[in-house]
Structures are given as structure tokens and as C-alpha cells.
Amino acid sequence: MRFTDRTLNRLPPPVAELLRKYRETVKFVIVGGLCYVVSLVFNYTLRLTVLDTKPVTALTIANVIATVVSYFLNREWSFRTRGGRRRHHEMLLYSVVNGIGVAVNSAPLWIAQYVFGLHVPNVSRAVEEVSDFIFGMVIGVALAMVFRLWAYRVWVFPHDDVRPAPKRHEVPTQAAVPAPVATDSTGA
Incomplete structure (x- = not known):
């Protein structure tokens, strides 16, 4: 059983059902969270070392690195059943988006x-x-996340159920209870 299914099976049924309904968006947000951390680490590493006077450049470089990580995770996990384009065309659209x-x-x-002179x-x-x-790590990330989710679904991975999803091994909601074992009344 996959990690996602094991995790969802541990949640209360209404929550698990809601998350299953929006599985693709939830996975996109998880990938986004991981890439947010990647962006944050690279941004502040650059800002506190070689690009201390260039915060926009540091953020841009950090976002490019996080975008590369994001492509592979989104392609192979979040949108793994979507596609409909040749790989090089998909990658070009992903890069443009x-x-x-x-x-x-x-x-x-x-x-x-x-513009505001906050430096x-x-x-x-x-x-x-x-x-x-x-402005950079909260507002900018939120705006870009909404734009990317929309653009991935519309342009980059436009068609659903193009690539087959791996078979799921669902855990039954209730484990089967073993049948009682018949015993001989003689005690043998």
C-alpha cells in the first residue's frame, strides 16, 4: 500500500474523503510546501552570503532551483496520471509557466x-x-502557487487519465475477523 493511502486511512472518514476528492491539489500543495522550504533555504543562503545586496536576484535563483525540483515531483507524483503532450513539449511549457x-x-x-523603498x-x-x-516569501509564493496550479492543469498537464496510475492496494475499512475455530468436545 502506498504512503498516501496509508496516511488517508488513518484520518477520520469525512476528512479522508475530502482529501481523496482533491488528491491532486493536496499533492500539489505538499510538493509546493517542500519546494517552499528549498526556496527558503537557497534564498537565505544566497542573501546571507554572496548576494547580500541583491535580494531579488537571490529570490529568483532560489525559485529557479525550487522549480527544477518541483517539475520532477509534480510530474511523477502530483500530476502523474495527467499529460497528453510529448515530454520535450511538456518540459518547454513547464519552463515557460x-x-x-x-x-x-x-x-x-x-x-x-x-517602488515602496523598503530597503x-x-x-x-x-x-x-x-x-x-x-512580500517575497509569503505574498509572492501565494500568488505564484495559484497561477502555477491553474497553468499546470490548463497548459502543461492538460488531459487527465492519460498515463495509468499504479494499482492501489486499499486497506479495508474493517479488518476481517477470523472465524472461530471448532474444537472437539472431547478435549483432544
């Missing part, structure tokens, strides 16, 4: 930095960091 997604993700941070020396370093996190 994610290029737009990186721009959507970076736009709020760019606006905060260069040192106009504000303190602490205010700049909080602003960069909120």
Missing part, C-alpha cells in the same frame, strides 16, 4: 524594494528583512 511563476513570485518583492538606508535592516519575507 514557471518563468512566468518566478516573475509573479518576484514581483511583490521588487515592488516593495524599488536600507530608507528603513532599518530588521524592517527590510521582515518586508522581504512578507
Whole structure:
């Protein structure tokens, strides 16, 4: 039995049913969460080392790295039954959609930095960091996530049930109770 099915079988039935109904979206959000961590780690690694004066560049590079990870996880897990395009065409569309997604993700941070002027020396370093996190890692990620989910379903993986899903081994809701063993009344 797959990890997803084992996990869903442990949840209360109404919750499990809801998650099964929106399985693809739930998987997309899980992949997004993992890629968010990848983006966060690379963004702050770059910002605290070689790109300390270039927060938009650091965020863009981090998002490109997270996008590569995202492609493989979404292709092979979230949207594994979807497709309908040749692999190279699908990858090209994925790259275009994610290029737009990186721009959507970076736009709020760019606006905060260069339109609102929320950077040192106009504000303190602490205010700049909080602003960069909120505009880049919260607002930008949320906008890009909504755009990507829509674009993946419409353009990148447009047709459902194109690739066969692996067979599921569902666990019955109630385990079978073994039949009572008949015993000889003689005690033998």
C-alpha cells in the first residue's frame, strides 16, 4: 500500500474523503510546501552570503532551483496520471509557466524594494528583512502557487487519465475477523 493511502486511512472518514476528492491539489500543495522550504533555504543562503545586496536576484535563483525540483515531483507524483503532450513539449511549457511563476513570485518583492523603498538606508535592516519575507516569501509564493496550479492543469498537464496510475492496494475499512475455530468436545 502506498504512503498516501496509508496516511488517508488513518484520518477520520469525512476528512479522508475530502482529501481523496482533491488528491491532486493536496499533492500539489505538499510538493509546493517542500519546494517552499528549498526556496527558503537557497534564498537565505544566497542573501546571507554572496548576494547580500541583491535580494531579488537571490529570490529568483532560489525559485529557479525550487522549480527544477518541483517539475520532477509534480510530474511523477502530483500530476502523474495527467499529460497528453510529448515530454520535450511538456518540459518547454513547464519552463515557460514557471518563468512566468518566478516573475509573479518576484514581483511583490521588487515592488516593495524599488517602488515602496523598503530597503536600507530608507528603513532599518530588521524592517527590510521582515518586508522581504512578507512580500517575497509569503505574498509572492501565494500568488505564484495559484497561477502555477491553474497553468499546470490548463497548459502543461492538460488531459487527465492519460498515463495509468499504479494499482492501489486499499486497506479495508474493517479488518476481517477470523472465524472461530471448532474444537472437539472431547478435549483432544
